[in-house]
Amino acid sequence: MNEHIIEFKNVTTVLGNQIIHDKINLNFRKGEIISIIGGSGSGKSTLVREILGLLQPYRGKVSVFAYDMAHITEQHYLELSKKWGILFQSGALFSSLTVLENIMYPLHEYSVLPQNALEELALLKLLLVGLPKSAAIKYPSELSGGMLKRAALARALILDPHLLLLDEPTSGLDPESVTSLDELILNLRNLLNLTIIMVTHNVRTLWHITDSVVFLGEKRVLDFGKVAKVATNPHPMIHNYFYGPENIEKSNGH
Amino acid sequence: MPTHASPQLFFSASDQQLHCTGDWCLLHEDRLHLLLEEFTHTLPKENIKKIILKGNELSRLDSVGTWHLKKLFNLLKSKNTEIELHGFLKTHEALINLNIEKLNECTQIPKPATLPWIEQFGKNTLESIKELYHFIIFVGEIFYTALYLARHPRHIQWRLLGNVLQNAGFYALPITGLLSFLIGIVLAYQMGLQLRNYGANVFVVDLMALSVLREFAPMITAIIVAGRSGSAFTAQLGSMKINQEIDALSTMGIKPVERLVIPRLFALVVALPLLTVWADALGIFGGMIMANSILDIKFSYFIERFDAVVPMRWYVIGLVKTPVYALLIASIGCFQGLQVEHNADSVGSHTTRSVVQAIFMIITFDALFSILLSWLKI
Numbered sequence: 201m202n203e204h205i206i207e208f209k210n211v212t213t214v215l216g217n218q219i220i221h222d223k224i225n226l227n228f229r230k231g232e233i234i235s236i237i238g239g240s241g242s243g244k245s246t247l248v249r250e251i252l253g254l255l256q257p258y259r260g261k262v263s264v265f266a267y268d269m270a271h272i273t274e275q276h277y278l279e280l281s282k283k284w285g286i287l288f289q290s291g292a293l294f295s296s297l298t299v300l301e302n303i304m305y306p307l308h309e310y311s312v313l314p315q316n317a318l319e320e321l322a323l324l325k326l327l328l329v330g331l332p333k334s335a336a337i338k339y340p341s342e343l344s345g346g347m348l349k350r351a352a353l354a355r356a357l358i359l360d361p362h363l364l365l366l367d368e369p370t371s372g373l374d375p376e377s378v379t380s381l382d383e384l385i386l387n388l389r390n391l392l393n394l395t396i397i398m399v400t401h402n403v404r405t406l407w408h409i410t411d412s413v414v415f416l417g418e419k420r421v422l423d424f425g426k427v428a429k430v431a432t433n434p435h436p437m438i439h440n441y442f443y444g445p446e447n448i449e450k451s452n453g454h
Numbered sequence: 455m456p457t458h459a460s461p462q463l464f465f466s467a468s469d470q471q472l473h474c475t476g477d478w479c480l481l482h483e484d485r486l487h488l489l490l491e492e493f494t495h496t497l498p499k500e501n502i503k504k505i506i507l508k509g510n511e512l513s514r515l516d517s518v519g520t521w522h523l524k525k526l527f528n529l530l531k532s533k534n535t536e537i538e539l540h541g542f543l544k545t546h547e548a549l550i551n552l553n554i555e556k557l558n559e560c561t562q563i564p565k566p567a568t569l570p571w572i573e574q575f576g577k578n579t580l581e582s583i584k585e586l587y588h589f590i591i592f593v594g595e596i597f598y599t600a601l602y603l604a605r606h607p608r609h610i611q612w613r614l615l616g617n618v619l620q621n622a623g624f625y626a627l628p629i630t631g632l633l634s635f636l637i638g639i640v641l642a643y644q645m646g647l648q649l650r651n652y653g654a655n656v657f658v659v660d661l662m663a664l665s666v667l668r669e670f671a672p673m674i675t676a677i678i679v680a681g682r683s684g685s686a687f688t689a690q691l692g693s694m695k696i697n698q699e700i701d702a703l704s705t706m707g708i709k710p711v712e713r714l715v716i717p718r719l720f721a722l723v724v725a726l727p728l729l730t731v732w733a734d735a736l737g738i739f740g741g742m743i744m745a746n747s748i749l750d751i752k753f754s755y756f757i758e759r760f761d762a763v764v765p766m767r768w769y770v771i772g773l774v775k776t777p778v779y780a781l782l783i784a785s786i787g788c789f790q791g792l793q794v795e796h797n798a799d800s801v802g803s804h805t806t807r808s809v810v811q812a813i814f815m816i817i818t819f820d821a822l823f824s825i826l827l828s829w830l831k832i
């Protein structure tokens with residue numbers, strides 16, 4: 201049985217005239233929480249876009265659930281879209297729908313449940329991510345930045361996906377919300393046996409909930425493994441990331 | 455690999471056990487629906503005190519599954535039956551507890567307040583009045599800023615102005631030329647048919663000149679530009695508004711009207727008359743070709759007569775209208791763009807409005823202008 205949900209084989213990515221990734225190899229195992237970290241512009245969101253098939257690598261192969269994303273048929277892609285939930289970095293909620301309609305949207309597409317069931321399930325996810333009920337009838341433009349993130353997370357969760365891709369789910373949230381969202385993510389993994397791949401800049405999240413960490417830098421994967429292992433990597437970029445002036449305090453506890 | 459087993463629900467009356475098996479998930483929702491229906495019917499009439507829900511063979515469970523379980527629970531609860539979960543996987547039980555408790559809070563779905571029709575009507579009317587009011591302010595702001603820029607030409611955005619001149623003017627040459635040419639052909643053909651009956655062939659020149667120069671060329675050009683560039687202005691400013699770019703400009707102390715509106719307005723005021731001259735020429739040219747082929751009027755004669763009978767006045771009257779059209783198109787286009795609210799629909803509806811209002815205003819203005827001229831007997 202192939203336990204690898206996602207595989208990158210010698211993936212080279214070129215955007216504009218710039219090489220973003222140079223021969224990247226990665227395997228993500230099922231049921232893990234994997235964090236992708238690295239400096240700004242190191243190609244984390246790009247990696248996520250490649251997993252989603254929104255961007256094709258210049259060379260190499262990306263496979264998701266054993267489908268080659270470069271040659272996937274429409275039908276298989278549809279199958280995949282029921283299996284994954286995505287939180288984009290900017291939220292990407294539909295601006296002309298209310299939050300509840302936004303959350304309901306994928307379920308409405310794939311299900312024949314009656315309207316009230318759809319609404320109840322959407323509301324369930326809304327409460328799950330910690331939004332107040334009153335947010336349901338608001339439009340995305342009427343939400344704060346943190347609320348947008350939560351609403352987008354609720355939409356990503358509505359189909360109970362097997363694979364959850366989160367691009368900076370906790371940026372722009374207050375520390376307390378970060379903690380509760382981290383717990384939620386951990387809980388979801390434990391309850392539903394999800395595979396979660398997230399891009400994050402939050403050191404606390406790294407230490408507390410992730411199983412393994414991918415460190416992107418210099419167009420390559422500088423390290424991939426358990427947080428504790430990656431954190432001891434002497435490479436200057438990694439060292440600075442974990443033990444840069446403002447992080448020393450936080451990681452001392454471990 | 456997990457297998458996809460169709461969900462089942464069966465009740466053994468002997469030991470009062472209810473077994474759920476298979477995948478209780480989105481994939482099988484229609485089956486789940488049927489199961490619950492069936493179960494409702496097969497449930498014995500007399501009340502059961504306690505039912506043991508067995509979940510040993512439940513292979514998958516997701517939120518859609520728990521929603522159906524919740525329905526089942528509520529059904530049993532309404533009959534005062536106690537439920538005991540038995541043999542569920544820990545994760546399934548946790549999910550059930552988490553979801554069902556929350557789902558029961560979710561039955562009251564907040565609904566956006568809807569207004570009674572009369573109130574809605576009143577609100578819409580007020581909105582229109584407010585829009586007019588804002589438009590008047592906007593026009594005032596344009597005037598004020600234009601005067602300011604006239605004294606401080608250093609602040610004029612030459613690059614944007616050039617851009618608009620190219621996009622709204624130069625790139626519109628083929629389409630305005632072609633359409634005007636076709637209109638010329640159609641007009642000459644229709645007039646020619648009538649004039650031939652009276653043997654008044656040569657008058658096609660007078661009629662063509664009058665209709666094309668005074669009315670058709672300016673109007674057609676303005677309508678095309680409203681559709682091409684008025685809508686573009688609205689969409690450009692609208693998406694900038696959504697992106698908070700307009701807010702960013704304002705906070706830098708730069709007036710959006712000065713930076714974004716005036717250059718567009720000014721460029722269009724320059725471009726539209728020029729386009730109209732071009733449309734004039736091609737419209738008349740179309741007429742010439744048609745006159746030549748059905749009325750036997752040679753090109754040389756057409757031009758000779760054109761020179762002799764067409765007063766400069768007609769041409770000038772056609773052209774003086776065009777800067778006004780340009781002002782209407784650009785100011786309405788930009789105004790609607792700035793009125794866009796924070797969603798994609800809003801860009802669409804304001805773009806529609808911008809074009810419709812611009813064309814409406816163009817035709818209205820043309821009619822008013824004609825009335826004015828007839829009073830003045832020009």
Ligand SMILES: Nc1ncnc2c1ncn2[C@@H]1O[C@H](COP(=O)(O)OP(=O)(O)OP(=O)(O)O)[C@@H](O)[C@H]1O
Pocket residue numbers: 215216218220239240241242243244245246247289
């Ligand atoms: N459409 C594009 N065309 C050209 N270059 C692009 C494009 N999109 C992204 N890039 C470049 O690719 C690089 C990686 O971008 P990406 O969005 O993946 O960064 P990131 O690691 O997610 O950064 P952040 O942490 O800031 O979100 C950047 O240098 C960016 O300039």
Ligand SMILES: [Mg+2]
Pocket residue numbers: 244245246289367399
């Ligand atoms: Mg990013």
